[in-house]
Amino acid sequence: MSVAIRLARGGAKKRPYYRIVVANSRDARDGRFIEKIGTYNPLLAKDDEKRVVLDAERAKHWLSVGAQPTDRVARFLDAAGLKERSARSNPSKGKPGEKAVERAEEREKKAAAAAAAAAPAESADAEA
Structure with missing residues (x-):
């Protein structure tokens, strides 16, 4: 058994409240669990000590098994x-999508065309 x-989510609509549980990985998210080892309330301030309440002793036990x-x-x-969490890296996450790249290229073409149209007009004014 994995x-x-x-x-495990609880609480009302738009008011989430989570239990930190140890469960069989095949069971439903909010279904049967083996043991509740803590709670997480995302609505509290980030520096509030009650935002995450965790039974460290039981968490250590379950990690050890x-x-x-x-x-x-x-x-x-x-x-x-x-438990030390390894840093995750996704270098392509910040890159713009295909459509955004296409729109940027279109803007560059329009800007270059406008600059090219303005350049001959300026040179004609300078000669006169």
């Missing part, structure tokens, strides 16, 4: 000093 440490945390939970564990 075990994951992940978030091979439970795999999700990306978000790995951030919480890294902040608590329980």
Whole structure:
């Protein structure tokens, strides 16, 4: 059985509240879980100590027996000093998409055409 440490969503519509749970990775996100080891309330301020409440002892236990945390939970564990999270790199994330590149090229062509049209008019004025 593959075990994951992940978030299970609760709370009302537009008011999320998450439990940090240890669950079989094949079970539903909000379904059956093995143990609840903490909570996460994203509506609280980032510096509020109740935003993430985590039972460090149980988290250590589950990590030691091979439970795999999700990306978000790995951030919480890294902040608590329980598990080092490796830096992720996606160099193509910041690059513009195809359509944005096409629009930029169109703007450059229009700007170059406008500059070329303005340049002969200026040289004619200088000769006269």
